[in-house]
Structures are given as structure tokens and as C-alpha cells.
Amino acid sequence: xTDEQCKKLEESFTKIINDLDILEKIDTTNVKAAYWPxxxxxxxxxxxxxxxxxxxILIENSINDGMYVTIEKVVK
Amino acid sequence: MxxxxxxxxxxxxNKMYNHYSSxxxxxxxxxxxxxxxxxxxxxxxxxxxxxxxxSSKTLKGFIAPNNATVVDKLLxxxxxxxxxxxxDEFGMGGTGLYSCNGIIVNALDNKRIAGGSSSGSAVTxxxxxxxxxxxxxxxDSIRKPASYNGIVGVKPTYSLLSRNGVMxxxxxxxxxxxxxxxxxxxxxxxxxTMGHDPKDCTSATRQSNLNTAILNGSVKNIKIAIINExxxxxxxxxxxxxDQLVLRLxxxxxxxxxxNFGKELLEAIYPTxxxxxxxxxxxxLAAMDGVNFGHRENGETYxxxxxxxxxxxxxxxIMMRQTIGxxxxxxxxxxxxxxxxxxxxxxxxxxxxxIFSNFHATLNIAAEIAPLISDVKDGKGSHVKYVDHLQxxxxxxxxxxxVPLGKVDNMPFSVEVMTxxxxxxxxxxxxxxxENYVRREQ
Numbered sequence: 202x203t204d205e206q207c208k209k210l211e212e213s214f215t216k217i218i219n220d221l222d223i224l225e226k227i228d229t230t231n232v233k234a235a236y237w238p239x240x241x242x243x244x245x246x247x248x249x250x251x252x253x254x255x256x257x258i259l260i261e262n263s264i265n266d267g268m269y270v271t272i273e274k275v276v277k
Numbered sequence: 278m279x280x281x282x283x284x285x286x287x288x289x290x291n292k293m294y295n296h297y298s299s300x301x302x303x304x305x306x307x308x309x310x311x312x313x314x315x316x317x318x319x320x321x322x323x324x325x326x327x328x329x330x331x332s333s334k335t336l337k338g339f340i341a342p343n344n345a346t347v348v349d350k351l352l353x354x355x356x357x358x359x360x361x362x363x364x365d366e367f368g369m370g371g372t373g374l375y376s377c378n379g380i381i382v383n384a385l386d387n388k389r390i391a392g393g394s395s396s397g398s399a400v401t402x403x404x405x406x407x408x409x410x411x412x413x414x415x416x417d418s419i420r421k422p423a424s425y426n427g428i429v430g431v432k433p434t435y436s437l438l439s440r441n442g443v444m445x446x447x448x449x450x451x452x453x454x455x456x457x458x459x460x461x462x463x464x465x466x467x468x469x470t471m472g473h474d475p476k477d478c479t480s481a482t483r484q485s486n487l488n489t490a491i492l493n494g495s496v497k498n499i500k501i502a503i504i505n506e507x508x509x510x511x512x513x514x515x516x517x518x519x520d521q522l523v524l525r526l527x528x529x530x531x532x533x534x535x536x537n538f539g540k541e542l543l544e545a546i547y548p549t550x551x552x553x554x555x556x557x558x559x560x561x562l563a564a565m566d567g568v569n570f571g572h573r574e575n576g577e578t579y580x581x582x583x584x585x586x587x588x589x590x591x592x593x594x595i596m597m598r599q600t601i602g603x604x605x606x607x608x609x610x611x612x613x614x615x616x617x618x619x620x621x622x623x624x625x626x627x628x629x630x631x632i633f634s635n636f637h638a639t640l641n642i643a644a645e646i647a648p649l650i651s652d653v654k655d656g657k658g659s660h661v662k663y664v665d666h667l668q669x670x671x672x673x674x675x676x677x678x679x680v681p682l683g684k685v686d687n688m689p690f691s692v693e694v695m696t697x698x699x700x701x702x703x704x705x706x707x708x709x710x711x712e713n714y715v716r717r718e719q
Contacts, residue, residue, distance in 0.1 A: 206593055213597045217555075218604070221614055223548045227541055229620035 278313040284359050287406050295379045296397035299328055300360040309355030317401045317410040320361040321368055323442035324348055331444050332376035333366045335571045335590035345442025347453050347470045354469055359407055362397030366595045368415055368446040370394050372653055375594040384426045385688060389647040392422030399426045402456040409466060410456045415446045416550050417667035419454045420679040425647035427681050427689030430456050431463045434698045435674030436481040439474030445561050447554040450671050460680060460712045464489045464705045487701035494709035497530035502636040504538045510661040511642050515690060518683040519642055525714050542628055545621050547665040552605055552618030559602025622672050629673045633697040638707050643667060643679040646688035670695050676704050680711045
């Protein structure tokens with residue numbers, strides 16, 4: 202990031218954080234409910250059990266398909 | 278219907294607007310209510326086996342594996358998709374200035390902004406290149422560009438249309454909607470695409486009352502609230518035209534009252550939106566690290582790959598939003614900003630529900646005319662204070678539509694109709710009345 206980009210980012214950041222302080226003026230003492238727009242029950246999909254595959258096969262298939270390999274954890 | 282080649286040639290001839298990211302010719306050989314009709318698709322909505330990049334470098338080369346449910350529903354009814362439209366990166370912006378593919382300009386004056394984030398979709402429908410276009414509306418991203426370009430823009434009730442296959446910005450706000458040339462087309466598109474979708478776990482099981490066959494534009498005995506603080510901030514050029522509409526509504530039997538929303542709450546609309554959506558977006562986009570997902574830059578370590586990828590791929594504007602979002606998500610800031618904003622959102626919702634306990638609809642001037650690109654780049658602010666009041670409908674999940682009312686300085690402006698959740702019928706009836714009124718006055 203260039204110095205100019207950094208400066209612009211800093212200015213925008215400061216302005217927006219100042220704007221967010223408007224929220225502090227509002228009394229929310231008696232607000233107990235969550236913010237979800239309305240009663241809309243979330244229906245979870247009933248997926249069948251996932252068949253576990255050998256990790257070596259998964260990686261080989263991924264490479265063959267030209268897909269990215271997912272790194273689940275980085276160990277330093 | 279023009280041939281697809283003719284349509285594509287027209288679009289190519291209008292390339293100064295920079296409104297398309299790719300041209301397509303997709304249809305199913307079925308007869309349906311949209312046979313012979315054309316649509317453009319915002320580039321954050323999946324069309325199977327075609328690029329879907331949300332105007333971001335980080336998604337260059339991403340191919341959608343299948344159709345979004347809403348796309349499928351229209352293809353099944355005979356529609357033809359002619360292309361994908363440019364937008365503000367990942368739906369963040371409100372101007373059309375933040376696409377990795379360049380600036381998208383207004384259909385009626387190329388020195389003015391198109392509005393965003395569904396910029397290209399608004400422009401192509403306004404130019405008459407297509408019959409309709411898809412947009413998404415997280416914080417007025419359909420309705421404001423529709424107003425700036427002189428067309429109809431709708432954001433239906435939150436969760437009424439499936440978001441399966443629609444790239445997320447903030448899942449508690451994102452809503453699919455449409456740009457059209459008239460109100461009836463808008464209603465037909467919503468009616469054809471609404472309904473529960475088991476592939477979207479937030480999809481509503483409750484149904485809207487929308488029935489386009491019995492829309493009649495009658496406003497007799499409708500109770501309408503006009504929000505005082507929003508009305509008062511506009512200049513006489515806008516108010517005079519709005520007042521004429523109000524007089525006509527009254528003469529046709531509508532009961533209209535001016536109500537106060539509360540200045541503190543109106544001032545909090547945009548900060549509330551910022552706190553919640555920036556935090557969510559920074560979390561959503563964390564996946565775009567070049568390792569798990571997305572375009573990848575080189576680097577010697579995992580951290581450097583991420584750093585280089587994200588620095589190179591994201592535009593300045595989206596980086597700013599993610600930086601603030603990450604700041605808000607810091608443990609020590611969550612209570613002060615995020616949790617507070619969620620509570621304020623609840624207060625906004627309660628205020629709107631209180632209005633709808635006494636009224637069927639709200640009616641307000643949607644926005645001023647499209648500002649000049651140079652003014653937006655120079656950071657010159659709007660003349661009105663509550664510039665983001667269209668976001669009330671996003672906070673509350675309520676349906677909202679903008680309908681062109683008149684002109685100021687030879688540029689169009691619209692009025693916004695908002696009704697209670699799942700009451701699309703009332704919204705479209707009032708919108709149809711306004712459209713008929715404008716046609717008669719012209």
C-alpha cells in the first residue's frame with residue numbers, strides 16, 4: 202500500500218469511527234431482544250452423514266481437478 | 278424481441294457506460310410468462326458455468342458451479358439472460374466508482390454517478406438494452422441507483438426471495454430485487470421468484486400476499502405516513518412535485534399524515550448499518566486469503582501469501598471497510614460498536630413497526646438527483662442530512678420500492694413506498710397509483 206493510500210485509509214477510518222460514536226447517544230437500556238428483522242425461523246438442512254474419505258485421496262483428486270488444496274491448519 | 282446479437286451489439290456500442298462485465302446468451306427452450314423477455318444479472322449472482330466475479334480482482338476466474346435459485350426460476354419461465362453487469366466490488370459502495378473493472382456512469386448523464394452497488398444493472402435497464410435486470414440490495418443498492426437513473430427499483434421483504442447462489446455481503450441484510458421500466462413488471466418478477474427455498478436456510482416459510490392479477494392501483498382508504506424529518510430536508514424543487522402527488526392521493530381517498538420518526542434514530546441509521554455490515558463483511562471476506570479460496574499472489578510464507586493477495590486483490594474502498602470491520606470485531610470494541618448497533622437496529626425496527634400499527638405504508642422522497650462524479654470524488658457531501666434513509670427498509674426487512682416522480686435540473690428523482698413485511702400487495706398498489714399519476718401528468 203502506498204503512503205497516499207495509507208493516508209486516505211486513515212482519514213476514512215477516523216471519520217467513520219467518529220460517526221459510529223453517534224450510536225452512544227442512543228439509550229438502549231431497555232433493549233433486550235436480538236436484532237433479527239422479524240420472526241423468521243431458520244430451517245436447517247437435514248444433510249445425510251458425510252462419508253469420510255482418506256485425506257490422501259482427497260488431495261490427489263483436488264490436484265487432478267486443478268482445484269486449490271484446503272489447508273486446515275498452519276503449523277509453524 | 279430483438280435478436281441476441283442485436284442486443285449485444287447495442288451493449289457494445291454503449292461501452293462508455295462500462296456497465297457489463299460479460300455478455301451471455303442463456304435461455305431454456307420453454308414457453309413461459311417471460312418468453313421473449315431479456316434480463317441482465319448483477320455479477321454477484323451465480324449463472325451456472327459462467328464467471329461470477331462481483332467486480333473484484335480476488336474472484337477473477339471464479340466460475341459459478343450452478344444457477345442461483347432466482348435465476349433458475351426465471352429461466353424456467355422463458356427468460357433470456359444477456360449478460361453480467363458491473364457493480365461496486367462485492368456490493369460495497371453506493372456510487373459505481375468502486376468496481377475493479379472501472380467506473381460505471383449514469384445512463385442519463387455520464388458526468389454523474391450511476392449509484393450503486395447494482396450500478397451496471399440500473400444503467401442497462403435505464404438505457405432500454407434489456408427488459409429487466411437483477412440487483413441486490415443490502416443498504417439501498419437497488420433503490421437509489423434506480424432513482425438516479427429514472428427507473429423502478431424494488432427490494433422485496435427480506436428472505437422472500439432465495440439467496441442461494443448469491444454472494445454474501447451481510448446475510449442479515451442482503452436481499453435480491455429487480456430493476457424494471459414499470460411497476461407491473463417489477464411485481465411480476467417478484468411474484469415469479471418468491472417462495473421458500475430449502476437451499477437457503479434463511480429463506481422465509483411465510484408467504485407474501487402479492488397477487489399481480491388483482492393489482493389495481495387503488496388507494497382508497499389507504500393510510501399513509503410521511504416522515505416529517507425526511508420531507509423537511511429536501512428543497513422546494515422536490516417538495517413542490519411531492520406535494521402535488523400528496524394532493525392527488527388525498528383526492529383519491531388516501532388518508533395521509535406527517536409523522537416524526539425521531540432525529541436521533543434517523544442520524545443513527547447509517548452508523549448502525551456501518552457497524553453491523555462492515556463487521557460481518559470483514560468476517561465474510563476473510564475466506565479470500567489466496568490459500569483457502571480466491572485469487573492467489575506469491576509469497577514465501579502463509580502470512581505473506583495472505584498479505585500480498587489481499588493487498589493486491591481488494592480495492593481501497595473495500596479494504597477500508599474491512600479494516601473498520603476488523604476493528605469493530607476486536608473483543609474490546611464489540612460491546613461499544615457491534616452490540617450497541619444491534620440494539621439500535623432493534624429500536625429502528627420497533628419504531629417502524631409502531632408506524633405500521635397505524636398506517637399501511639410510508640411515502641417519502643427517495644433521494645436527491647444523482648450527484649456529479651467529480652463532487653463525489655472530492656468528498657462533497659449531499660445537501661440533505663438523512664441521506665441514507667432508504668436503509669430503514671434494510672434494517673427492518675420491510676419491502677420498499679422507488680418509483681420515478683419527476684425531474685430536478687433535468688435529472689430524475691423518485692419517491693419511496695415502504696410497507697410492512699410480506700405486504701408487497703399494498704406496496705405495489707400504491708406504487709402503481711404513483712406511476713399512473715406520473716404518466717397522466719406528463
